[in-house]
Amino acid sequence: MKPYWAIFKTRCAVMLQYRTAAVAGFCTQLFWGLILVMLYQALYHSSSGPKPMTLPQVISYIWLGQAMLLVLPWSNDRDVIQMIRDGGVGYELIRPVRLYGMWYSRFLATKVVPMTMRSIPIFLIAIPFLGLQPPASAAAAIAFAIAMLFGIMLSTSIVVCMNILFFWTVSGEGLSQLLMVFTFLFSGTYIPLPLLPDWSQPLVDFLPFRGLMDIPFRLYLGQLPVRELPRLMQGQCLWIIFFVLAGHLLLRRGLKLVVIQGG
Numbered sequence: 726m727k728p729y730w731a732i733f734k735t736r737c738a739v740m741l742q743y744r745t746a747a748v749a750g751f752c753t754q755l756f757w758g759l760i761l762v763m764l765y766q767a768l769y770h771s772s773s774g775p776k777p778m779t780l781p782q783v784i785s786y787i788w789l790g791q792a793m794l795l796v797l798p799w800s801n802d803r804d805v806i807q808m809i810r811d812g813g814v815g816y817e818l819i820r821p822v823r824l825y826g827m828w829y830s831r832f833l834a835t836k837v838v839p840m841t842m843r844s845i846p847i848f849l850i851a852i853p854f855l856g857l858q859p860p861a862s863a864a865a866a867i868a869f870a871i872a873m874l875f876g877i878m879l880s881t882s883i884v885v886c887m888n889i890l891f892f893w894t895v896s897g898e899g900l901s902q903l904l905m906v907f908t909f910l911f912s913g914t915y916i917p918l919p920l921l922p923d924w925s926q927p928l929v930d931f932l933p934f935r936g937l938m939d940i941p942f943r944l945y946l947g948q949l950p951v952r953e954l955p956r957l958m959q960g961q962c963l964w965i966i967f968f969v970l971a972g973h974l975l976l977r978r979g980l981k982l983v984v985i986q987g988g
Contacts, residue, residue, distance in 0.1 A: 728821070728822045728826075728827075729822065729826050729827065729829075729830040730830075732822075732827055732830040732831060732834075733830040733831075733833060733834050734834075736830065736831050736834035736835065736838075737834045737837070737838050739834075740834060740835060740838035740839060741838055741842075743839065744842070746839070747839060747842035747843055750795075750839070750843050751842075751843050751846050751847065754791040754792075754794055754843060754847065755791070755847065755850070757791065758787055758788055758790075758791040758847075758851070758855070759855075761787045761915070762784050762787055762788075762855070762856065765780065765783050765784065765787065766780065766784075769783070776920070777919040777920065778917055778919050778920065778948070781856065781858060782858070782946050782948065783917055783920075784855075784856040784857070785856065785857050785858040785942075785945075785946055786913070786917045786942050786943075786946065787917075788847065788851040788855060788856070788857040789857070789938070789941075789942045789945060790913065790914050790915075790938060790942070791847055791851075792843070792844035792847040792848055792851070793840060793844060793873065793876075793938060793941075794840075794843070794914065795836060795839050795840040795843060796836060796840055796873070796876055796877055796880050796937055796938065797880060797905075797908050797909070797912060797914065797937060797938070798880045798881075798883040798884045798887065798904065798908060798937075799901070799904065799905040799908055799909070800884075800901075801884065801887060801888055801891075801901060802828075802831060802832060802835060802884070802888055805828060805831070805888050806888060806891050809888075809891045809892055810891070814980075818980070824976060824980075825885065825972060825973055825976050828885055828888065829881060829882070829885055829972075832881045832884045832885055832888075833877070833878070833881045836877050836880060836881055836884075837877065840877075858946065860945050860947075861945070861946060861947025862947065862951075864951045865944055865945055865946075865947050865951055866945070867951075868944040868945075868951045868954045869941050869942075869944045869945040871954065871958070872936075872940050872941035872944055872954065872957060872958065872961070873941040875936065875958055875961040875962065875965070876936055876937045876938065876940070876941055876961065878961075878965055879933060879936050879937060879961055879964055879965050879968070880937055882964075882965050882968035882969050882972060883904075883933070883968055885968070885969075885972045886968050886971055886972045886975060887900070887901060887904060889972055889975045889976050889979055890975065892975075892978075892979030892980075893979070907932075907934065908934055908937070910934075911929055911932050911934035911935065912934040912935065912937045912938045912939060913935070913938045913939040913942065914938060917939075917942075918935060918939045919943075919948070933964035933967075933968075936957075936960060936961040936964060940957050940960075940961070944957075
């Protein structure tokens with residue numbers, strides 16, 4: 726594990742250099758968060774029917790989504806994609822570590838550091854000024870942190886699979902955009918999942934995207950009881966195992982397509 730931990734720390738140090746990008750991302754997410762809050766305020770004030778979430782819970786859900794937006798698997802690692810396209814992946818194969826583990830460590834750091842740099846300012850501003858409620862309890866806060874950790878690992882396993890698919894495509898942007906649509910819709914980023922129609926809930930519960938944001942957020946708000954955490958984590962773990970195994974299988978097949986000339 727030491728080599729992968731070293732790769733993770735090194736990548737974290739690299740990502741910490743992008744402080745200006747973090748500030749720009751924070752401002753963008755603050756802007757979009759305010760727009761979404763105003764939209765849902767208008768929706769709730771214009772409707773008197775029963776709703777599965779109160780307006781303060783929806784507002785908190787929105788700000789949590791903005792704080793944790795970079796958890797979502799909607800961006801690829803350009804360096805790894807370039808290695809696959811120009812054959813540089815051959816250099817990666819001579820390193821004394823497994824290629825999948827090395828890429829997973831890189832992507833994990835790429836998720837954790839930018840998300841942390843953006844989320845902390847959002848929490849500091851949204852809790853006192855913008856309607857983000859504190860966790861329902863200390864136990865809810867701990868459950869949120871644990872579920873969020875598993876959500877990050879799930880997202881990383883999805884991203885690794887997406888990048889490995891570039892062994893078979895000239896440009897995987899179309900597939901990435903398609904994944905982004907499904908991720909934003911079924912993770913609860915724009916529409917809190919309890920507000921979706923009843924007929925869609927079984928599908929939402931089955932898909933892996935709920936484990937990225939919806940589960941941690943509803944634990945934070947107290948909508949899901951903390952005692953449900955083991956069962957919810959089980960679903961997250963099953964999807965992590967699925968994507969990790971799929972990633973290993975795809976990588977094994979993809980490496981058979983690599984042709985290294987010279988030397």
